[in-house]
Amino acid sequence: xxxxxxxxxxxxxxxxxxxISAAKRGKPPSADIDETKRLSERDFDSxxxxxxxxxxEELYEYGTLSSHIRVSKEAFIRGxxxxxxxxxxxxxxxxxxxxxxxSPTVVYVKAKMGYKSNIKEAFRHETFKLVFEEGKWxxxxxxxxxxxxxxx
Numbered sequence: 751x752x753x754x755x756x757x758x759x760x761x762x763x764x765x766x767x768x769x770i771s772a773a774k775r776g777k778p779p780s781a782d783i784d785e786t787k788r789l790s791e792r793d794f795d796s797x798x799x800x801x802x803x804x805x806x807e808e809l810y811e812y813g814t815l816s817s818h819i820r821v822s823k824e825a826f827i828r829g830x831x832x833x834x835x836x837x838x839x840x841x842x843x844x845x846x847x848x849x850x851x852x853s854p855t856v857v858y859v860k861a862k863m864g865y866k867s868n869i870k871e872a873f874r875h876e877t878f879k880l881v882f883e884e885g886k887w888x889x890x891x892x893x894x895x896x897x898x899x900x901x902x
Contacts, residue, residue: 787849790857790880793887797878798844801894802837806830813891814881820892829895838864838871855882865898874898 793812800809806827810818813826821829837843842864850858859878864871876897880887 781854783851786854787851787857790859790882790887791847791849794844794847794849794859794861794878794880794889797889797894798837802839802843804830804836809894810891812886812888814888815883817889817891817893821895826891826895833895834867835865835872835898836867838866856880857887863898872898 797809797812800806800812807823809830810823810826813821844861844863846860846862848860850860852858857880859880861876861878863874863876865874866872874897878889878893880889882888
């Protein structure tokens, strides 16, 4: 009988701690589709802001955990500084933004992105996958590092 009680207590502790760790990871604040779209678009706007202002250290923090494994912060910042094309200013950086709901933790954001270099400007339609991790919407920073794709 004592073993059964100890076993049940152990199970309770294990499952109780699992719930706490899930809460620390940050669950989406709402299962409502419109709310999910609104919050993901807000974080997408932050991504665009940091990108266009060339605040690459802050932009790196919006990278998914898996993209952090593939590229270090230092390599990401160096790569972004070496790019020929930067984002345009103001409303031209990202227009025609459309959020496509996939699940409570995954959305796709389609936008017409404006890029500029010393000699030319270009607009490209891009799609970004945003994943809800650790309390905010994040994207693959390797994808950002490769944009714009020349010749598309």
